[in-house]
Amino acid sequence: MKVSNRVGLFSMCFAMSFPVVAEETLRIATVSNPDMERMQKLSPHFTKANPDIKLDWVVLDENSLRQKVTTDIATKSGQFDIVTIGAYETPLWAKQGWLVDLKGMPAEYDAQDIFPAVRESLSYEGGLYAAPFYAESSFTMYRSDLFDSVELVMPEQPSWDFIESAAAKISAKHTDVNGICLRGKVGWGENMALIMSMANSYGARLFDMEWQPELTGDAWGKTINDYTRLLQKYGPEQPEQQGFKELLNLFKDGKCAIWIDATVAASAITDPATSSVADKVAFASAPDAGLGKKSNWLWSWALGVSNASEKQEAAKRFVQWATSKEYIELVATSEGWSNVPPGTRQSLYQNQDYLAAAPFAELTLSAILSAEPNSPAVQEVPYKGIQFADIPEFTGIGTAIGSQVARALKGDISVSEAQENAQWVTSEVMSHAHFIGNK
Structure with a gap:
């Protein structure tokens, strides 16, 4: 039938x-x-x-x-x-x-x-x-023609270091294209979806096993430093205003060389009816930092x-x-x-x-099946969720942290100040919610 x-x-x-x-x-x-x-x-x-x-x-x-x-x-x-x-x-x-x-x-x-x-x-x-x-889940979407132009080959499982070197090389040759596109718009489901997933791969965690926030730790510092540097040097203008939908449109218009984001975007960027680069798109896994965790949610x-x-x-x-x-x-x-x-x-x-x-189907499936929401971080954690923590307080905490990272991205505060501010507000929320010392 x-x-x-x-x-x-x-x-x-x-x-x-x-x-x-x-x-x-x-x-x-x-x-x-x-x-x-x-x-x-x-x-x-x-x-x-x-x-x-x-x-x-x-x-x-x-x-x-x-x-x-x-x-x-x-x-x-x-x-x-x-x-x-x-x-x-x-x-x-x-x-x-x-x-x-x-x-x-x-x-x-x-x-x-x-x-x-x-x-x-x-x-x-x-x-x-x-x-x-x-x-x-999330994975790496990229312009195969731009990679060819600078004689680079995207690994099936790229590292964050490779992503940065590729963004730099492409930006140097193609000044009309953003070397990388990443979410910058504030929101627990916008910039924090990417940042939390990236932090997991860097060995960071939101809380230790006693629900103490760890946002001033070295792994969080490296995560936010690398994230802000990538966007400040190779990202679109006003990156703090770019969320999923804005970046989807930028990629379809040929303005992004590399985009790390939701696998669901793949059908839109490979659709010749809506995407100017539909025949120039390829895919790879979400990046890792060599610690055994990819940044796929x-x-x-x-x-x-x-x-x-x-x-x-x-x-x-x-x-x-x-x-x-x-x-x-x-x-x-x-x-x-x-x-x-x-x-x-x-x-x-x-x-x-x-x-x-759907040339992206098998990699999408692999990314979904390999995601580990019950064990999201390199170290043990008391919560579930990769780009979020499964507690009611996370919406406020996530948006507050995302706001501080966006301030660092704009250059209004330093990364260390963003970490300290994020640590303070998260500690306050968790104390008022009776998590710290009680769970």
Whole structure:
């Protein structure tokens, strides 16, 4: 049976499997990333099959989304029925009773097809509280033509030292291209996603086993020094204003030689319809510092249902549709296999059509499977998470640290001052939260 026929049949059966109810409008909060914008574009397929449901979309940048959704969920105001959240929020919010357990998915949804590590990151006490829309790790994206021009070969597993030497050599020859692009915009999920992952590879850790912050340590100093030097010497102008979406656009416009960021970006930068360098892109692992840890993270953007929603059953229907195998086939039919949401389902990486269309697929899978959120640092730590720590206080701590690093990046303060400020605020938060000396 052709993919298009299967999609149509699924939509028909999907609609028939639920009773007809009075018309309801679901308010969906999501992030303004290409895959989510595509979901919004394709959502008429859902509403056509479910005429009793209308959709009201609120699409925001990453920082704004997190702020609005967190406020809505924590205050139980019910402004949003469906929220786009990730591996950090889901178990914490499920523990608080803020999310609906997505139990009862039909057999054809095949929850067991979801990669175990991704499913575990979105679960609490055995229940799945958010369904993964896409999952990602991080890796190195680079311009093969620029590497050829300076007679450099990117290793399959580059070091941070090699990355800096390559950025320097390319910048010297190609003054119209940024030698390297890295996140600089402040946010626990923006610049800190990269910085935390980089720090892990340098042997740093956020807390010791007694929850004492270690931000003034030598490993953190080397991390921040190298990060700021890379961007100050070879990065884009005003790097502190560049987040994931801004860097994605810079890379697609041919302005980045090397970009270390989320694997999900690969489909956009290799799409000739949107990228001016689509045929000049290659990939390698996230860099390491020779200590046995790569700087690759594990994340999933997922759809959860607010426990304050009065339309939970309708909301679960949409979540099921948007994260199903059939949705993947719908994207493949309308947008091409290389543009399907990656990283969530094992069956996708057994699909020869996808593997043939997505030159980044195998490295994406390797990066996801090799990420170690339960053991993120070189030394033992009391928390889980690679680019975050799985405690409620991390959102404030992460953003505060990211703000100090951004100040050092701008040259407003020294790296040592950034470390001291970050250490102070983190210690204060952990003391008030009764972590230090109590856990």
